[in-house]
């Protein structure tokens with residue numbers, strides 16, 4: 001019987017990559033994009049259904065007939081856990097067979113403020129009694145490589161994390177894990193701590209950027225409060241700036257480090273090396 005897999009956040013960056021990976025990994029599956037704006041999903045080449053986490057009454061009908069629901073965590077921090085609970089309740093009512101949720105590394109014990117919504121969502125999934133697969137995603141490499149032009153212009157890479165190693169992976173690596181987990185029922189009930197194969201410090205990262213850019217771009221760690229102020233000066237809302245500064249401080253204490261290589265074993269290939277990600281970002 002054809003399996004129907006629905007993906008929320010399908011017009012987001014991770015969601016788009018997950019759909020591309022699902023088309024390769026699960027060619028026999030029927031894919032459904034659950035999106036706020038179906039017009040934005042036209043280029044995905046799959047059925048798109050309107051779906052807004054903040055509108056509970058509208059969530060159940062689009063979930064009818066869905067075997068596996070990939071719930072990509074919201075990027076809206078206004079009661080994010082509540083948004084996720086809305087989706088879980090609707091999925092249960094619609095008879096969805098399994099939920100694959102993109103959580104955060106060490107989701108049940110991470111000290112990051114950012115992790116609180118994920119812990120609440122994991123708890124809601126457990127309380128729902130639904131079959132779930134937890135993909136506890138570490139940091140995206142793109143969080144570091146995404147603004148290299150700015151760092152090169154400023155002459156330094158800045159952050160709070162002074163010396164703690166991090167093990168990020170690219171969105172494409174995490175997207176492939178979604179495709180693997182969603183397309184095979186063997187992953188039901190599993191919890192995966194997902195991180196990149198390669199751990200590095202911010203000084204290592206700055207050295208790699210310097211090597212490829214052909215000029216020295218040092219890493220300059222700064223106090224958590226000063227970093228939050230800097231992010232605010234770039235236009236980030238205060239609450240988000242505080243959360244990001246907290247995340248980087250906790251990363252310095254190991255919150256984003258994992259050396260289990262679970263991600264590469266799940267996707268059957270090494271994760272994207274830092275050198276490759278930096279090269280792509282500088283291209």
Ligand SMILES: NC(=O)c1ccc[n+]([C@@H]2O[C@H](COP(=O)([O-])OP(=O)(O)OC[C@H]3O[C@@H](n4cnc5c(N)ncnc54)[C@H](OP(=O)(O)O)[C@@H]3O)[C@@H](O)[C@H]2O)c1
Pocket residue numbers: 008009010011012013014015035036037051052053054072073074075076083102137138139140143171
């Ligand atoms: N691990 C990390 O380093 C990291 C970094 C950043 C974010 N994240 C988390 O991972 C998620 C996916 O990452 P990403 O890079 O793909 O983020 P993204 O590009 O910002 O995509 C987020 C998606 O969430 C959707 N969304 C937001 N509010 C919604 C609502 N009320 N109802 C339905 N959909 C809603 C957005 O819909 P639209 O397309 O309509 O805007 C978008 O498709 C993020 O949302 C965030 O929770 C993780």
